[in-house]
Amino acid sequence: MSEKLFKKVSLIGLGLIGSSLGLVMHQRGLVGHISGFARSKATRDKAMEIGFIDSVCETAAESVKDADLVIVCAPVGVMGDIAREIAPELKPGAIITDVGSVKSAIIEAMAPHLPDNVHFIPGHPIAGSEKSGPESGYAELFINRWTILTPPDGSDSVQVERLEQFWQACGANVEIMDVEHHDMVLGITSHLPHLIAYSIVSTASDLEAVTRSEVIKFSAGGFRDFTRIAASDPTMWRDVFLNNREAVLDLLGRFTEDLAALQRAIRWKDGDALFDLFTKSRDIRSGIIEAGQDTAAPDFGRAHIEVDE
Amino acid sequence: MSEKLFKKVSLIGLGLIGSSLGLVMHQRGLVGHISGFARSKATRDKAMEIGFIDSVCETAAESVKDADLVIVCAPVGVMGDIAREIAPELKPGAIITDVGSVKSAIIEAMAPHLPDNVHFIPGHPIAGSEKSGPESGYAELFINRWTILTPPDGSDSVQVERLEQFWQACGANVEIMDVEHHDMVLGITSHLPHLIAYSIVSTASDLEAVTRSEVIKFSAGGFRDFTRIAASDPTMWRDVFLNNREAVLDLLGRFTEDLAALQRAIRWKDGDALFDLFTKSRDIRSGIIEAGQDTAAPDFGRAHIEVDE
Numbered sequence: 001m002s003e004k005l006f007k008k009v010s011l012i013g014l015g016l017i018g019s020s021l022g023l024v025m026h027q028r029g030l031v032g033h034i035s036g037f038a039r040s041k042a043t044r045d046k047a048m049e050i051g052f053i054d055s056v057c058e059t060a061a062e063s064v065k066d067a068d069l070v071i072v073c074a075p076v077g078v079m080g081d082i083a084r085e086i087a088p089e090l091k092p093g094a095i096i097t098d099v100g101s102v103k104s105a106i107i108e109a110m111a112p113h114l115p116d117n118v119h120f121i122p123g124h125p126i127a128g129s130e131k132s133g134p135e136s137g138y139a140e141l142f143i144n145r146w147t148i149l150t151p152p153d154g155s156d157s158v159q160v161e162r163l164e165q166f167w168q169a170c171g172a173n174v175e176i177m178d179v180e181h182h183d184m185v186l187g188i189t190s191h192l193p194h195l196i197a198y199s200i201v202s203t204a205s206d207l208e209a210v211t212r213s214e215v216i217k218f219s220a221g222g223f224r225d226f227t228r229i230a231a232s233d234p235t236m237w238r239d240v241f242l243n244n245r246e247a248v249l250d251l252l253g254r255f256t257e258d259l260a261a262l263q264r265a266i267r268w269k270d271g272d273a274l275f276d277l278f279t280k281s282r283d284i285r286s287g288i289i290e291a292g293q294d295t296a297a298p299d300f301g302r303a304h305i306e307v308d309e
Numbered sequence: 310m311s312e313k314l315f316k317k318v319s320l321i322g323l324g325l326i327g328s329s330l331g332l333v334m335h336q337r338g339l340v341g342h343i344s345g346f347a348r349s350k351a352t353r354d355k356a357m358e359i360g361f362i363d364s365v366c367e368t369a370a371e372s373v374k375d376a377d378l379v380i381v382c383a384p385v386g387v388m389g390d391i392a393r394e395i396a397p398e399l400k401p402g403a404i405i406t407d408v409g410s411v412k413s414a415i416i417e418a419m420a421p422h423l424p425d426n427v428h429f430i431p432g433h434p435i436a437g438s439e440k441s442g443p444e445s446g447y448a449e450l451f452i453n454r455w456t457i458l459t460p461p462d463g464s465d466s467v468q469v470e471r472l473e474q475f476w477q478a479c480g481a482n483v484e485i486m487d488v489e490h491h492d493m494v495l496g497i498t499s500h501l502p503h504l505i506a507y508s509i510v511s512t513a514s515d516l517e518a519v520t521r522s523e524v525i526k527f528s529a530g531g532f533r534d535f536t537r538i539a540a541s542d543p544t545m546w547r548d549v550f551l552n553n554r555e556a557v558l559d560l561l562g563r564f565t566e567d568l569a570a571l572q573r574a575i576r577w578k579d580g581d582a583l584f585d586l587f588t589k590s591r592d593i594r595s596g597i598i599e600a601g602q603d604t605a606a607p608d609f610g611r612a613h614i615e616v617d618e
Binding site: 148188189197202222229262263 | 437534
């Protein structure tokens with residue numbers, strides 16, 4: 001690409017998402033210069049060593065100087081502090097965005113600190129892996145994934161479009177969404193599944209009758225898929241649950257109701273109720289495969305992968 | 310292999326497990342002849358067309374004639390009927406085994422029908438995929454997976470060893486286990502995860518605030534892993550829950566307790582409790598990877614797979 005989308009981009013936070021963004025921007029030549037900051041020196045050094053940023057800064061404030069686009073890729077819980085810290089150094093007219101998994105709480109935390117002469121357009125790429133840290137990124141992470149933008153009322157539509165183009169250039173599809181709706185959609189598609197996965201792994205490790213090594217040994221029957229999700233970054237997920245509390249509690253209430261109904265069907269040996277519900281679940285799976293959000297290849301068995309290794 | 314493990318094997322049921330067994334027996338030349346039976350004519354025809362059996366029979370009873378090893382690969386709910394039907398035709402000295410996901414209930418259903426002059430050694434390969442039917446099998450399904458055998462008290466140890474060798478020849482590791490213990494271990498590693506996956510998919514499809522197409526579109530955040538598990542065969546799973554009722558209800562009670570504790574931590578904003586629990590879950594994941602029951606490659610993002618297609 002001969003014309004750069006942004007002259008200078010600042011990445012605040014250099015974990016899975018930050019490093020993947022750096023890699024794809026470099027690979028596709030999207031921007032002029034990438035400046036990076038991370039709280040830990042080890043992460044900063046690793047980022048320069050891998051080379052997904054062009055320069056590294058010792059403070060977030062220094063990193064955002066002259067940046068036309070600032071992408072905050074930090075855990076939800078520290079977003080407010082970062083906004084306060086970078087606010088005085090932001091270039092007038094710059095776009096400030098983030099990649100946080102919850103949106104209402106981030107806007108509440110960041111918006112009050114930001115000056116009026118920048119464009120704050122919160123965002124969320126629905127792309128991830130159970131890996132975290134600067135070494136876990138890859139340039140293809142966003143391809144064929146959705147990034148949701150939640151611009152506040154009165155946002156400059158030209159700037160929203162620029163940010164949209166940036167994400168598309170990274171390989172993503174973009175959807176514009178209302179803040180509260182985002183938090184409910186992600187509550188069911190991401191937050192509740194993670195909470196449940198963490199919970200069942202905890203249940204399994206506390207059993208007296210079944211040892212931990214048995215749980216590990218025989219995990220291929222389904223359990224290991226939960227452990228993969230439950231291996232995601234603890235700090236990130238603590239912050240997600242604390243900051244999307246209402247939506248998660250609402251959904252959790254519905255889930256436990258539904259689970260109680262299944263429990264009842266098992267207790268009363270209602271095979272038809274079980275069969276009907278299990279059949280219904282297949283439809284949603286087909287929809288996901290048709291929408292290109294997963295492959296139809298059998299993965300649950302995963303035998304071929306192990307054989308090749 | 311020049312010396313065959315069994316002269317004639319009969320496969321009763323030709324779905325994922327039956328077809329995978331047929332394929333691996335052929336590929337490795339383990340047995341002399343494979344006879345097959347399935348209730349549906351379409352399945353029988355497909356099995357012969359694919360060629361993972363050598364001959365097909367119109368009844369289960371006919372298929373077991375002269376067989377040295379009979380492997381019942383049918384849903385748990387029909388195991389009793391099959392045992393009654395094949396009993397008169399079983400060859401004296403033959404080994405009768407199965408691949409069902411629950412063991413106590415299968416033994417209760419089958420054992421009373423079987424003659425004293427055969428060796429009934431129940432078994433369960435912990436290998437599967439969300440696919441079902443005769444076209445879903447593959448010869449590598451059992452490689453590096455565990456097969457659990459639950460021989461009743463007083464079993465002939467020579468015959469148990471023969472069956473053990475058979476599974477090892479198919480690529481599996483073999484573990485001998487007590488029947489009740491098997492049902493509890495599988496309850497936590499397989500049955501409870503499936504029940505929860507079915508339940509959350511149901512919760513998601515019943516929401517008013519989030520459309521089904523949104524759930525599908527944004528499923529990459531974690532939800533799609535649940536839908537994969539919840540796409541497993543409804544008949545098989547209905548039978549599993551009805552036949553491992555006590556263990557599943559016990560485990561479900563523990564799970565909902567643990568989930569309630571997490572819910573409380575979110576409601577009371579107890580970030581430390583959430584963080585500690587989320588950190589603990591990572592250990593079990595590491596154990597599973599070390600034990601070779603999953604790969605460490607990031608799979609949750611799965612970007613590379615889609616890119617290649």
